[in-house]
Amino acid sequence: MAKGDRLARLDALREDMERDYREALVAALRITAAGKWGLFDHRKDRAARAAAAPVVAQLTEMGEEIDAARAQLGLSPFALHAEFLAARGPVGPEAVGE
Structure with a gap:
């Protein structure tokens, strides 16, 4: 037993x-929705990437x-983590932004 x-x-x-992962991801998504870039790393912006790095590291x-x-x-x-990782990285020029 x-x-x-x-x-x-x-x-x-x-x-x-x-549950903690979902809460952390939702908090990060709210910040992204408010206009802070970097979570999905869609832009080649080092400052945005560096600002989001701690959150991405924590989620990873x-x-x-x-x-x-x-x-x-x-x-x-x-699956939720796999979807988050798949959504990160470079995208085509016609893709919707972060």
Whole structure:
């Protein structure tokens, strides 16, 4: 039963981490929506990239921890984090901005 208890605790921790990730991402998206560039790194602006770097690093670290917990539980990777990472980076000239 010890293994079952450990997995149950890990699953509860995973749920908490996913909730914290969503809250952090929503906070970052609100800042972006208010006009602060850099979260998605769509522009070649070093200042915007540097300003957003701590938030991106925090989200990436959180996403990696969640993925590790999900792997231990036999679950698929955290889709929200994968979508965030996929949305970052250079885009075509006709793409919608941040």
